[in-house]
Amino acid sequence: MKSEREAKERLLICARAEFLEKGYQKASLRSICKKAGVTTGALYFFFQDKEDLFAAIVQPTIERVREIATQHVKQELMVLQNFPIADEDNIHDDYNATEQILHMLYQNYDICQLILTKSQGSRYENIIDEFVDIFESGQKALAIEQAKQLNVKPPDDYILHWVVHIEMDAYVHVLLHEKDEKKALEHMGQILQYLQSGWEALFKKND
Amino acid sequence: MKSEREAKERLLICARAEFLEKGYQKASLRSICKKAGVTTGALYFFFQDKEDLFAAIVQPTIERVREIATQHVKQELMVLQNFPIADEDNIHDDYNATEQILHMLYQNYDICQLILTKSQGSRYENIIDEFVDIFESGQKALAIEQAKQLNVKPPDDYILHWVVHIEMDAYVHVLLHEKDEKKALEHMGQILQYLQSGWEALFKKND
Amino acid sequence: MKSEREAKERLLICARAEFLEKGYQKASLRSICKKAGVTTGALYFFFQDKEDLFAAIVQPTIERVREIATQHVKQELMVLQNFPIADEDNIHDDYNATEQILHMLYQNYDICQLILTKSQGSRYENIIDEFVDIFESGQKALAIEQAKQLNVKPPDDYILHWVVHIEMDAYVHVLLHEKDEKKALEHMGQILQYLQSGWEALFKKND
């Protein structure tokens, strides 16, 4: 059989299934190898250890999310700096961003599940915090800019942290509970609208 | 030995520590027993199995949270039905409720960590969903009542679910990231205020 | 509660059930005590150890079987020595004996099951051999007497051993597979008749 480099591929597929089913800790390399029709030795030829195998599955998606995240933060900021505030447009932009992000997440549906709910015990168990950080710095700049334009005090750091976190959790939760991308997008739309009110309230004249 | 009934107590303490440190799955009963200065057999005299030991640590707190949760939901609803809507008062009440709930959670700080972040693999790993349900039913009744009084359509079920979830996540997150109860209370205050705007927006005349 | 000496009784009953269900080896003293509503310590007050507990259940019946067995062997021999051979009568006597023995065994049905199929690991696992010995010595005397009266050579020792064993196995098997005493008696009648032909053949003129 010209399994050539198929073995590695097969291992990755079966590992993904096993991790999804049992979670990182309970997943058994033996079981993965058996399903892949490969010996344990082979696994250790391709991957350094359990963690490395998990990383191989999960890392590429994480990278892409990271990219899109940073890119979006940049862009949002740029828009705000160049144009006067126009709520409706911003919401529209946000919606586009939401659409794009959700689309990407849904294209890597399984892997997102893996990262978000099955990574305990691996080095990725707190990876979300990293993303929060990325968005947070962006959101902070956004808030400062917006406050300046409206001539009000920018919101408290902690509340900003929270705004980011809530939005993030929204994505995560929708992703975890709604299998259908289209419906997910609708839900996210409603949720973001709900949160928008809070966001605007942060910039009411406060003296 | 005049350890009297201390052995069980010691086991519970050491088990709590071990579970906190390693999580439910990775925690080792042997290690717990060793730290408690007790043989494994003794552990199985007091507890049926690993899960039972975990439950013994965690269950009482869960029970109390459940009580307070249901009680608050009931009370909130009662208030709303008997008195006309007065935003400021409600917020004030909410604040008191928040204070009480947070206080209770902070008095069982470690155990909350255990339940929220270290229970994977045990029967408690999805316990939060249960609490979401409790609050959700309450919140829905609340929303319907409020909509009636304001003569508007009550918000969509899904968005309601989400409102509850966000508030819940707020508690969880603050609990997980802020060790100081006082600061936690402040943060929660800000966050709830932030969310309040969204909540009110749900009852704007919609035609 | 005036459980007085009831505890011991309860232990015996529950132990019997447990041994029957799981066999001697797999039976758990813990489980027995739990069912009896008694602590393990109590068990060890009444009985020296697991084996002693088993013996307490099984010994009395064994004793009675031993008695009846020896008595029957004696009587059979006596009859043969005092009266000329009369096949039909003998068969009739045998039938009475069979009836009596079976009746006794069926009155201790459970305990017989215990001894015959659930005693592996205890000191009773080979108790049957003992009974074979009892009957064997009797049967041998019987055969010698009968051979003398018929003026033929008595049968070989080994075949005698076997005749006893087969008859014994008949009892055991019927006891193990037929719950109804009456039917058991019928079956045994047929079987003994079947074997009778072989027995008579042993005393055909052989020169």
Add this chain to the structure above:
Amino acid sequence: MKSEREAKERLLICARAEFLEKGYQKASLRSICKKAGVTTGALYFFFQDKEDLFAAIVQPTIERVREIATQHVKQELMVLQNFPIADEDNIHDDYNATEQILHMLYQNYDICQLILTKSQGSRYENIIDEFVDIFESGQKALAIEQAKQLNVKPPDDYILHWVVHIEMDAYVHVLLHEKDEKKALEHMGQILQYLQSGWEALFKKND
């Protein structure tokens, strides 16, 4: 280490010894591994679990016995259908069959002990019933055919069951108590002759 594939072999040998000595239930995998100079992990590389290890020792012999059993039953029946009854010849054939069966059993002496007396707790503890069934169906056909040829009623089902069982027990008992194959064959000869009388009696004119 040039143990090559010896480890599995060594495990099988030591396991056989341990099972023989202690019986299935009391046998300790640890102890087996220690004797085989192998770690417990190794055992589980070769065998799925304790039961699988036992099966690996015992199954091949069981298979062969099953084969020979079915084959003999078929052949006996064929002979009877094609030729008129000739007692002496039949006995002679039986003797040959006996010889062959006993020979096979004695070539797997230890394993037969294992199956017959040491398998309690394993899935083989009632394997004998299976063999009884095989022979029983054969013997029944035999009896019917023979009754037809002799123009008498065939014997009762239960008695037939018993005849088979007795003969079976004879094999088992001889195998269990006589180490020497030659002597065993002699004994079996005698026993079968003894039983033959009973068998013939079943076909006496009965009206």
Add this chain to the structure above:
DNA sequence: GATGAATGAGTGTTCATTCAT
């Protein structure tokens, strides 16, 4: 590239038994 054998420490759990009280 990949195998198959093997390691060795570890898992949760069960057991008959003991003994101070």
Add this chain to the structure above:
DNA sequence: AATGAATGAACACTCATTCAT
């Protein structure tokens, strides 16, 4: 007469990992 706590060794079994070939 009986309790309840505790022992300590044993159990079958699983694990990620290694390495000579």
